Amino acid sequence: MPNNKKIKVAMLEISPQNKAILEFYFDRAGKGLYSIVNEAEAEALIIDYDQFGAKEHVTEILAERRLPILLISIREQNIPTTIWLAKPLSADELNKAAESVTEILAHIEASKAETKAKEAEAEAEAEAEKAKIVEEEQQEQEFEVLTDIHTEEDESLFDELNTLDETLTEKPLAIDEMVLEKESNLEVTEENNAVESGLAIAGVAASALATTSLIGDDDKDDTLELNDSEIEDNSAESSIDIFDEVLEEETTVETDEDDVDSLLDSLMSEQEDEQLTEEVIENVEEESIFDNLLTDEELEDISEVSDEKITENTLDVDVLQSVDSELEGNFDLQKSINIDTEDEKTAIVEENFTLHHDLEPSTEDVFSDTLEVDYAEVKNKNNDSLPDSVGLTTTEDTEELNLDINDSSTHQEEDITASLDETVDSDFNFDFESPENTHDDITENNTASDLELSLLDEAELEEETDSVEEFAEDDLTTDLDSLLQEVSGENNEVLETSDNLENIGFDEIDQTIDKLENAEFDEIDQTSESSELASEDADDLADTDLQSLLNEVREEANASVSGGFASGNDGENQRGQTEAEKRWMQLCGNENTIKNQKESTKITFKTENHLLGVILEQIKTTKNKEQLFRLKYQDLIVVIDHSQSKVYCNTPLSSDEYSVICHNEIDAEKIKIHDLDYSEERLYRNKIEKNPNRAHSFESFIWTTSLLTSRGRLPENTSVTKSIGLKTWPNLTRLELIPHAMNIAAVFAKNPGNLLEIPNWLNIQQRYVFAFYNAALSLEMIEFDVKKAKKSAFSFGKKDSNKNSEERGFFGRLLKRLKT
Amino acid sequence: MSNKKIIFTGPVGAGKTTAIQTMSDIPIVSTNEEASDMTKDRKPQTTVAMDYGRINIGKKEKIHLYGTPGQERFSFMWDILTTGALGLILLLDNSRENPKQDLKFYTSAFKDFIEKGDLIIGVTRMDEVDSPTINDYRGWINELSISAPVFTVDARERQDVSSLVQALLYSLDPGIAA
Numbered sequence: 002m003p004n005n006k007k008i009k010v011a012m013l014e015i016s017p018q019n020k021a022i023l024e025f026y027f028d029r030a031g032k033g034l035y036s037i038v039n040e041a042e043a044e045a046l047i048i049d050y051d052q053f054g055a056k057e058h059v060t061e062i063l064a065e066r067r068l069p070i071l072l073i074s075i076r077e078q079n080i081p082t083t084i085w086l087a088k089p090l091s092a093d094e095l096n097k098a099a100e101s102v103t104e105i106l107a108h109i110e111a112s113k114a115e116t117k118a119k120e121a122e123a124e125a126e127a128e129a130e131k132a133k134i135v136e137e138e139q140q141e142q143e144f145e146v147l148t149d150i151h152t153e154e155d156e157s158l159f160d161e162l163n164t165l166d167e168t169l170t171e172k173p174l175a176i177d178e179m180v181l182e183k184e185s186n187l188e189v190t191e192e193n194n195a196v197e198s199g200l201a202i203a204g205v206a207a208s209a210l211a212t213t214s215l216i217g218d219d220d221k222d223d224t225l226e227l228n229d230s231e232i233e234d235n236s237a238e239s240s241i242d243i244f245d246e247v248l249e250e251e252t253t254v255e256t257d258e259d260d261v262d263s264l265l266d267s268l269m270s271e272q273e274d275e276q277l278t279e280e281v282i283e284n285v286e287e288e289s290i291f292d293n294l295l296t297d298e299e300l301e302d303i304s305e306v307s308d309e310k311i312t313e314n315t316l317d318v319d320v321l322q323s324v325d326s327e328l329e330g331n332f333d334l335q336k337s338i339n340i341d342t343e344d345e346k347t348a349i350v351e352e353n354f355t356l357h358h359d360l361e362p363s364t365e366d367v368f369s370d371t372l373e374v375d376y377a378e379v380k381n382k383n384n385d386s387l388p389d390s391v392g393l394t395t396t397e398d399t400e401e402l403n404l405d406i407n408d409s410s411t412h413q414e415e416d417i418t419a420s421l422d423e424t425v426d427s428d429f430n431f432d433f434e435s436p437e438n439t440h441d442d443i444t445e446n447n448t449a450s451d452l453e454l455s456l457l458d459e460a461e462l463e464e465e466t467d468s469v470e471e472f473a474e475d476d477l478t479t480d481l482d483s484l485l486q487e488v489s490g491e492n493n494e495v496l497e498t499s500d501n502l503e504n505i506g507f508d509e510i511d512q513t514i515d516k517l518e519n520a521e522f523d524e525i526d527q528t529s530e531s532s533e534l535a536s537e538d539a540d541d542l543a544d545t546d547l548q549s550l551l552n553e554v555r556e557e558a559n560a561s562v563s564g565g566f567a568s569g570n571d572g573e574n575q576r577g578q579t580e581a582e583k584r585w586m587q588l589c590g591n592e593n594t595i596k597n598q599k600e601s602t603k604i605t606f607k608t609e610n611h612l613l614g615v616i617l618e619q620i621k622t623t624k625n626k627e628q629l630f631r632l633k634y635q636d637l638i639v640v641i642d643h644s645q646s647k648v649y650c651n652t653p654l655s656s657d658e659y660s661v662i663c664h665n666e667i668d669a670e671k672i673k674i675h676d677l678d679y680s681e682e683r684l685y686r687n688k689i690e691k692n693p694n695r696a697h698s699f700e701s702f703i704w705t706t707s708l709l710t711s712r713g714r715l716p717e718n719t720s721v722t723k724s725i726g727l728k729t730w731p732n733l734t735r736l737e738l739i740p741h742a743m744n745i746a747a748v749f750a751k752n753p754g755n756l757l758e759i760p761n762w763l764n765i766q767q768r769y770v771f772a773f774y775n776a777a778l779s780l781e782m783i784e785f786d787v788k789k790a791k792k793s794a795f796s797f798g799k800k801d802s803n804k805n806s807e808e809r810g811f812f813g814r815l816l817k818r819l820k821t
Numbered sequence: 822m823s824n825k826k827i828i829f830t831g832p833v834g835a836g837k838t839t840a841i842q843t844m845s846d847i848p849i850v851s852t853n854e855e856a857s858d859m860t861k862d863r864k865p866q867t868t869v870a871m872d873y874g875r876i877n878i879g880k881k882e883k884i885h886l887y888g889t890p891g892q893e894r895f896s897f898m899w900d901i902l903t904t905g906a907l908g909l910i911l912l913l914d915n916s917r918e919n920p921k922q923d924l925k926f927y928t929s930a931f932k933d934f935i936e937k938g939d940l941i942i943g944v945t946r947m948d949e950v951d952s953p954t955i956n957d958y959r960g961w962i963n964e965l966s967i968s969a970p971v972f973t974v975d976a977r978e979r980q981d982v983s984s985l986v987q988a989l990l991y992s993l994d995p996g997i998a999a
Contacts, residue, residue, distance in 0.1 A: 016893055016922075017917065017918070017919050017922040017926060018833060018891070018892065018893060019893070020918070020922075021918055024918070051893060051896075075893070075894040088893065089892060645951070646954060646956075729959045729970070729971070730971065730972075730988070732955050733970075733972060733988070734972040734973055734974055734980075734981050734984045735972075735973045743984070743988055744991050744995065744997070746970070746988075746991070747992050747995040748996075750970070750995075751992060752995050762996065763996075808994070809994055812993065813997055814878045814879065814882065815876070815878055815882075815884055815986075815990060816987060816997065819876075819983045819986055819987055820983070820987075
């Protein structure tokens with residue numbers, strides 16, 4: 002691979018953080034080294050080995066393909082064909098990895114070429130062997146055909162031989178007849194001897210044939226034996242039956258001495274031919290198949306000659322010998338060929354097996370050898386060039402903390418874990434509830450620890466120690482006493498504040514104080530009473546604690562909603578609280594409590610008759626449209642921008658005018674809606690730029706508009722007895738808060754109930770719950786299928802255990818602390 | 822007397838350290854170090870072990886605030902820190918390239934804890950980048966079959982971070998004020 006060529010890499014299973022790092026690198030320093038492609042085109046892969054399922058994926062990839070893989074991991078990985086990149090990633094490391102990848106790719110290419118060449122060679126050899134096998138098979142088939150032909154020829158020869166035997170058996174009878182008829186002829190004896198001699202030869206030939214046939218064919222053996230017996234029988238018994246016919250035939254046969262001589266000559270000639278044939282057959286055994294074929298041809302010729310001779314000399318006894326010899330030779334030849342062929346077959350099969358057996362390991366050897374050699378080299382190079390896995394620089398601040406990150410980074414993870422575990426246990430005192438953690442223990446741990454990680458300074462440690470000591474001595478009574486003192490102190494502060502405000506003399510503040518006295522002092526009195534009760538009766542301490550806590554939480558909730566004017570000590574804060582009260586009135590109203598569904602009709606409203614209904618309908622109908630829509634009602638202008646999920650309103654949502662518009666029913670005929678043209682859109686954009694406070698998110702706008710519309714009332718046909726839940730929490734950090742909103746949301750989300758139950762559970766006014774419900778309903782956040790809600794372990798109506806009470810008390814105090 | 826801990830987690834730069842700093846009654850103990858990796862392109866320093874802050878409740882009680890390191894290589898700290906925690910506050914940075922992936926990763930990493938405890942999600946830098954929207958996060962949470970409130974927060978604003986903690990407390994015990 003040329004050095005200037007970019008490595009095509011694909012990122013798989015990369016965590017967002019590392020992906021961001023890698024993409025940044027690829028855009029900058031790694032731009033000339035790598036190019037990002039999809040997995041199919043990739044020459045190399047980058048995989049975060051610490052991701053879930055990455056290990057299995059890597060194993061699969063390595064099994065299927067030969068790609069270099071850059072493994073990102075906090076632990077060193079020694080996997081062939083991979084390059085370990087320690088976390089955190091660094092540009093240097095990635096640059097070095099590029100070199101390694103290039104080397105691996107070069108090795109892979111080379112080994113691929115080598116493998117290909119070897120495969121091609123092996124394939125060629127296999128093809129040659131295959132061709133050879135096919136050739137052998139063809140030859141074998143040809144031999145089989147030839148053998149069949151010879152067998153058929155043999156059979157025909159047997160038939161002819163039998164015929165000859167029969168004829169020869171009949172022949173002496175005919176001669177005998179001739180002797181009887183021509184007793185005067187002296188030469189008859191010689192002729193008779195000659196014939197007997199011929200008969201003997203024929204018998205030998207028949208025996209030879211029988212012997213031969215035993216070798217070649219058992220069936221023929223039977224036939225031959227039968228023929229022999231027939232010959233013998235015929236010579237004695239059948240002569241009379243066939244006499245006339247033989248006699249007629251013998252009339253055409255030369256029976257003089259010359260004829261007998263010629264027969265003997267012919268017999269001798271055939272014996273010579275037989276010897277020649279045997280020589281040829283001997284040669285065949287040592288020659289190739291093709292040579293054998295040629296020999297067969299010769300044999301065929303010989304057979305033809307023999308056949309011709311047999312045919313021509315039907316009564317020529319000498320021919321029998323030559324035929325027998327040929328047959329014997331043919332059988333020997335066939336046997337020899339069969340044996341040779343079987344041997345060759347076995348040899349070929351064994352050779353093939355050896356060939357295949359040789360091929361497979363050779364491929365494996367090539368692959369595994371290549372991988373092992375290639376990546377061992379690369380890995381060694383990588384190991385040499387890998388930078389520090391963490392590489393963090395210690396700063397002065399770190400020195401104060403005695404935390405040597407460079408050192409810790411070089412530790413194994415287990416060491417770090419153990420160290421931090423130990424540190425956490427000793428210094429951070431995770432188990433603060435454990436009474437075993439005494440001052441001595443902490444001090445001992447702190448001093449005995451050799452760890453350099455000490456995240457708490459001495460002052461902190463002392464403070465921790467003090468708290469642990471206090472905890473050891475702590476009891477519930479002391480805890481509640483201090484709490485009650487705090488509550489009493491805060492109540493006094495409120496009273497003092499009221500006195501101060503009265504002294505200031507502002508009418509507005511006076512009114513506020515009156516309100517506070519009416520609305521809140523009851524609760525304060527309750528708190529005071531609770532405090533007194535708590536001090537009188539130690540058995541009711543827990544209940545008193547909860548009651549006082551409730552009052553505190555209420556106060557603090559109100560304070561947080563009013564923007565942190567909780568315990569105002571001056572007129573400005575008090576004015577803020579008054580404004581908050583006024584605003585709550587606008588948002589949640591002051592409707593009376595209802596007791597059942599029937600009474601709920603007194604506090605219902607029709608959403609469609611209000612601005613809220615019009616806006617919700619408009620948002621719904623224009624949901625998928627890109628245009629901006631303007632809704633105008635009297636002086637109010639609302640622009641709905643779906644592209645930005647924003648609503649622009651020319652009137653502040655906190656204004657009295659907007660509150661009145663929302664609360665009152667509107668005249669639908671006076672509402673004008675149209676989509677903005679280009680110039681109007683530009684005007685709208687300009688207005689938003691100038692008055693960003695007039696632009697609201699859909700959620701914020703609908704939330705506030707719903708609250709202002711309902712003012713603690715319920716939409717028409719709302720069931721107050723049906724349990725409801727919350728699909729999702731409103732974005733309460735960016736919405737106009739109402740008292741107890743967070744608590745109401747939590748109850749709806751975790752402990753669904755109906756609209757009558759929840760205010761009772763939380764011990765709050767119904768209007769806050771109704772207001773929240775209406776706002777959440779407008780935002781389509783109400784879940785009517787309460788089975789879908791993920792309930793918490795907490796359940797209203799059940800008596801809490803001491804542990805829960807204690808925990809709840811702690812949570813309450815924490816809430817109070819958070820809201821101050 | 823009770824001492825509990827709350828865990829702040831999330832990706833690098835999401836504002837965990839800032840959130841703890843905002844809420845803590847003591848100067849926070851931080852293990853911030855100069856980033857040597859590409860994290861430094863997002864911020865010059867990063868938490869390497871943990872952040873620690875504390876909210877004092879009266880003289881005796883306190884809530885410990887722990888911030889996990891955002892980098893995955895310190896993920897072994899996560900289990901250590903979450904042991905015995907009241908709940909988890911996940912801060913996500915809306916300006917990151919793939920906040921959805923961040924959400925999936927961290928909810929998966931703390932899956933065991935989330936199943937037992939409560940999760941509150943705060944999304945930072947939504948004023949800088951208005952997409953994805955809060956509704957997108959809700960949809961993703963729904964896809965993951967997780968039930969958790971999602972709030973837009975500014976880690977520098979005490980009221981915002983306080984709301985996260987309050988939501989956690991109310992989620993743990995909706996009857997807290999009853």
